[in-house]
Amino acid sequence: MKLAKIGAVAAFAMVAATQAQAQNFYGSVGAGVLVPEKLDMPVGAAAGEVKFDTGYALTTALGYDFGNGLRTELELGLNDTGFKSARAGAANFAITGGDVDQLTLHAAGYYDFNMGAVNPYIGGGVGLTRTDVDTYTLAAVVSPGNRATDFSMFGEAGVSIPVTDRLSIAPGVRYSWVDTNGSNLTAWTFRTALRFAF
Numbered sequence: 001m002k003l004a005k006i007g008a009v010a011a012f013a014m015v016a017a018t019q020a021q022a023q024n025f026y027g028s029v030g031a032g033v034l035v036p037e038k039l040d041m042p043v044g045a046a047a048g049e050v051k052f053d054t055g056y057a058l059t060t061a062l063g064y065d066f067g068n069g070l071r072t073e074l075e076l077g078l079n080d081t082g083f084k085s086a087r088a089g090a091a092n093f094a095i096t097g098g099d100v101d102q103l104t105l106h107a108a109g110y111y112d113f114n115m116g117a118v119n120p121y122i123g124g125g126v127g128l129t130r131t132d133v134d135t136y137t138l139a140a141v142v143s144p145g146n147r148a149t150d151f152s153m154f155g156e157a158g159v160s161i162p163v164t165d166r167l168s169i170a171p172g173v174r175y176s177w178v179d180t181n182g183s184n185l186t187a188w189t190f191r192t193a194l195r196f197a198f
Helices: 002-022
Strands: 025-036 039-043 046-052 055-065 070-088 091-097 099-112 119-133 136-138 141-143 146-162 167-180 183-197
Touching: 025 070, 025 167, 039 070, 039 183, 055 183, 070 119, 070 136, 070 183, 099 146, 119 167
Parallel strands: none
Antiparallel strands: 025 055, 025 183, 039 046, 046 070, 055 070, 070 091, 070 099, 091 136, 099 119, 119 146, 136 141, 146 167, 167 183
């Protein structure tokens, strides 16, 4: 009888430990508003800058929580925006076409400040971004568009709000940077993510 009790306690402890370990893994889905900054690029034969439309950003990630405030994630994302207008000197130009899609893959790390009901966090990631630019017309010149894969990184801060013991909502703001052959493509993303423990 005594051995049976000890065995039952040991089995319960093993199950509890397994469940606790499994809950260290989590999934995340996020969505937000993408606000690209101006991009320096030639307008005809002159130096100029291009403005973008406000777009959207979607993400999904698989993460691991170490239980000491540190988390790591592998994140896949999709950004969608487009050219809005261009400027060279005092002249402004409209842009026709030029949809800009980005597929991102980042390895990220975060630190959560455990404060109870609302937990601030900071973090960042590094990876690659594939940018697809559709055909566009600028200053009566038709450009065929292009595709490129470049190094990228981001920094992010926000708060995590527990909803249940497995689900939390995390609004935050992200600043991203893509090295596009000398013309850095940067953007702000105001986003909200849902994180759920397995």
